[in-house]
Amino acid sequence: MPKTTTQIQLIQPDDWHLHIRDGEVMKDVLADTARQFARAIIMPNLKPPVTTVDLANAYRGRIEANLNALGISSFTPLMTLYLTDNTSADEVRKAKSEGIVGLKLYPAGATTNSDAGVSDIKRCYAALEAMQAVGLPLLVHGEVTSADIDIFDREAVFIDQVLEPLRKDFPELKIVFEHITTRQAAHYVRDAQTSGKNSLAATITPQHLLMNRNAIFAGGIRPHNYCLPVLKREEHRIALLEAATSGNPRFFLGTDSAPHAKGAKEAACGCAGCYSAFNALGLYAEAFESAGKLDKLEGFASFFGSDFYSLPRNTKKVTLVKQAQSIPAELPLGDATIVPLRAGETIAWTLA
Numbered sequence: 001m002p003k004t005t006t007q008i009q010l011i012q013p014d015d016w017h018l019h020i021r022d023g024e025v026m027k028d029v030l031a032d033t034a035r036q037f038a039r040a041i042i043m044p045n046l047k048p049p050v051t052t053v054d055l056a057n058a059y060r061g062r063i064e065a066n067l068n069a070l071g072i073s074s075f076t077p078l079m080t081l082y083l084t085d086n087t088s089a090d091e092v093r094k095a096k097s098e099g100i101v102g103l104k105l106y107p108a109g110a111t112t113n114s115d116a117g118v119s120d121i122k123r124c125y126a127a128l129e130a131m132q133a134v135g136l137p138l139l140v141h142g143e144v145t146s147a148d149i150d151i152f153d154r155e156a157v158f159i160d161q162v163l164e165p166l167r168k169d170f171p172e173l174k175i176v177f178e179h180i181t182t183r184q185a186a187h188y189v190r191d192a193q194t195s196g197k198n199s200l201a202a203t204i205t206p207q208h209l210l211m212n213r214n215a216i217f218a219g220g221i222r223p224h225n226y227c228l229p230v231l232k233r234e235e236h237r238i239a240l241l242e243a244a245t246s247g248n249p250r251f252f253l254g255t256d257s258a259p260h261a262k263g264a265k266e267a268a269c270g271c272a273g274c275y276s277a278f279n280a281l282g283l284y285a286e287a288f289e290s291a292g293k294l295d296k297l298e299g300f301a302s303f304f305g306s307d308f309y310s311l312p313r314n315t316k317k318v319t320l321v322k323q324a325q326s327i328p329a330e331l332p333l334g335d336a337t338i339v340p341l342r343a344g345e346t347i348a349w350t351l352a
Helices: 023-034 053-070 089-097 121-134 154-169 183-191 206-210 234-244 280-290 294-308
Strands: 007-011 015-018 039-042 076-082 102-105 138-141 175-178 200-204 251-253 317-326 331-333 336-338 346-351
Touching (some): 053 089, 102 121, 206 234, 280 317
Antiparallel strands (some): 007 317
16 A cells, blocks of 8 residues: 655745735734745735835835734745836836845736736836846736636636737746646646746646636635636646646746635625635645645745745745644634635645
8 A cells, every 4th residue: 555645844935926915914914924934925916006116115114014023033025016007127127136026917907906007018118128137027917808808718818919929029038927727828838938047937826726616606606715817627727736746847836825804705796816825835735645746845835936036945844744724714814804715624734
């Protein structure tokens, strides 16, 4: 009989795509994230968005103040800027000099707080030229937002209409295709020819590895499984799982954990986003175990992201144990509550 794995030791992972919001809710979100991850790339889609280095530095200051209040000294926020039609080359160069790790492309209207996003990528070419020159990555929410494109096709259309022309115009620009959801995206990243080393990568969320679109409608509307980009068919989930567990360094961990209060999700027009920060590593372990590829988890979670961003790998180790963990029905979120991914269920892996 094959030996059963009951414990996994990993170099401590990082989260290469995270929402922590602002204000009172931030402290609760940070506590969940810092329990598992050493670093995280912080998304800039606040209201108003983080469009300048000065705003990013101020946001970093608020994050560090909350970390200090929590007594956490072992977590590093990695800051990004929100790319707009008006982002200048000078601001890009300033961002690079002050430790900003990337600029985020939100097509206008694609997701939460994206109304100030890019209306036409060609309006950003001066900024993109500067990013290519200084080696600052572009982090892409890869969907078109045209009303005539079906929501389940928006990622595949984005590859053809936006990403492929963009890569031809900027062959040395480092690009992260974030939270990919389709077979087309997984295969595109896997098979892409690049002129520069390590210039194209993708992050994958736990929900897209573990669920298909049926999870939104099982027995009724399941608003806490609704995210953007939306869950897709089973064939796409399988392709994502194959990519994540392949050992290909172009794919790495990014939870896209997105906190919304319970009332904002369970509403007539509910918010998009799954909150996975509470138990993300256990969820990823479950996905990798389902594929028989637990030995590939450390590369995906701990190595490939830092290598892509040219940051040192972490040295501290963490341990996951095969021990049932009950996920609470709700968690505190400021003066409200939040429903975490897999709320009320039991998962098999727990962070020791």
